[in-house]
Amino acid sequence: MNYQIIANLKSPMIISENRQSDISESLSYMPGSTLRGAVAAKYLLDDGSPDDKQFRDLFVENPVFFPNLFPADYNTSYITKVIPLTTVSCKRHDGFIKKEEEPSHGVYDILAEKIIEQNYPHIYIPKTCPECNNDMKVYSGFWNGNIHSPKKISSKMIFQRHTGIDRLTGTIADKIFYTTQAVADFYKKDNEKKYEPQNLIGEISLTNPQYENLKSIIDEKYFFAGADRTSGMGEFNLSLKKQQHVQVDINKWNTSFKDKLKSVIRDQIEENEIFNNKIENEQIRNQIEEKLLSQGLYFTVNLNSHTILADRFLRPTAELELSFENIPSNEIQTVIKVARSQTIRGWNSAWGMPKSDDIAVSMGSVYLFKYTGNNLDLLDNELSRLISKGIGLRKEEGFGNISICDDLHIEKEVI
Known part of the structure; x- marks a missing residue:
């Protein structure tokens, strides 16, 4: 059975792209390994043991495949999808075609053209923008998965500024100032002033026993993931919702x-x-x-x-x-x-x-x-x-x- 697994962020979340301290960029999604670690850590913190049958069923003997959680669209039931690397868009006005908004020249997939380029390079001509004839570049990110009303989905990212603390005086340290990037715990709806909680969503496949085990762990509980957890960052809760399986023809x-x-x-x-x-x-x-x-x-x-x-x-x-x-x-x-x-x-x-x-x-x-x-x-x-x-x-x-x-x-x- 397939389910939507939804993380509702309660505070900004920092998922560092790498381990270098001089680079503060964060991923805009939650990797499956981070989600898995957060659920396992919560179970153990709540007096669970690695030897418990419930823990071993979920993480060791018949492990659940925890998915990446991507930014969710607020007005659709579609699961957010990754935009393929074969997708291109105008380098001047990129993005899916929008109505009554800033002009975008649309998105096009060139997988078929790639076959011609590989097999018949002497006749291959690169695709150009049909609107302005500019070059088209690879268009990456996430989209809502609805081919009839496509839309790019992005997490709201914020920057937080910090000063260093002198260990001797407990006051602001001289010449130490840095910023960190994080996924915000809110986003702003299109053309509205109202702010909504930021959700991350993914699709997970569970057997009935796995569903019952996982649900008992995540119900009415809060989890922490990412960096700066001791400062209150990375707090979220989880929920499961049945997802209708769509068979591809x-x-x-x-x-x-x-x-x-x-x-x-x-x-x-x-x-x-x-x-x-x-x-x-x-x-x-x-x-x-x-x-x-x-x-x-x-x-x-x-x-x-x-x-x-x-x-x-x-x-x-x-x-x-x-x-x-x-x-x-x-x-x-x-x-x-x-x-x-x-x-x-x-x-x-x-x-x-x-x-x-x-x-x-x-x-x-x-x-x-x-x-x-x-x-x-x-x-x-x-x-x-x-x-x-x-x-x-x-x-x-x-x-x-x-x-x-x-x-x-x-x-x-x-x-």
Whole structure:
């Protein structure tokens, strides 16, 4: 069963991006490892023991996969999603198209164009803004997940200023002044003067016993996470709410994606000045369509969180090789990947020591695959199982959370 897990912030929260003391920037979301640590610490502080069955069921023997909690949209039931790395927007007026607000030239996904760039670089022309013809740059962050009314979602961030305290006199120390960045415990609604509590939201999969165990820990309790907890920072409470599961129609998505890819092939050839002969253009287009569209079913694996992948020698890698129990490996082909690396740092509160660094594939990365088999139901089942169990290492800390076939990839127009 899938649930929304919602953190309602009661004070600003600082989740440091790294361990360097001279950099005070905070993440704008709560990582799954931070959430997991906060829940475990609260259980132990309330006279719990690591040997308790309830603790071991949640964190050791059958661990819950705690998700990242992203900033929540106040007026929708959609779960906040990561914007894919294949998404671009005008470098001058970026953002989703808004009505009756400051002008934005829209957002567009270029996964289909990336296929042309990789296979036919000699005819590839980069996408430009349809409004002003400026370059389009990668557009990152979070969005509300509603393809019919898309909106970027961001946490309200604040800066707090501090002075140093002289240890001898207990007064302000000379020449010591610094700032810290934090996720605010409030936000302001669009076009309104009213302030609302800041919520962070994620999707968590729980069995009935796990749900009862976790609910008994979080009900009517307050948690602390992040830096400066002794100063009252990082306080929040948690709640669970049932989330309706939406099954992705892979066949329908594949049809829409191939339709978009066909349009991209036509546009790339027509815009390319090398081919000014209509017959030659038609021949080249038919050859490309025959190679890219004739057979196979496309689907994507989208990383909703940083994912720690390792090869058979446990070395960091960005290659994602799907291995299914009931599908031969030669029926799953990797078409293209759009990925970025990310260094994972953390702090182990139980040991009072920093965690070892890991190299991960960044959230928002996209892997496009082609299935050449003929058993669509089997593929559906295998992908559903993959979504529920995640991929890579340290999955119980929120890493390796994935989804498939994002709606942004099949949108033909700028939105």
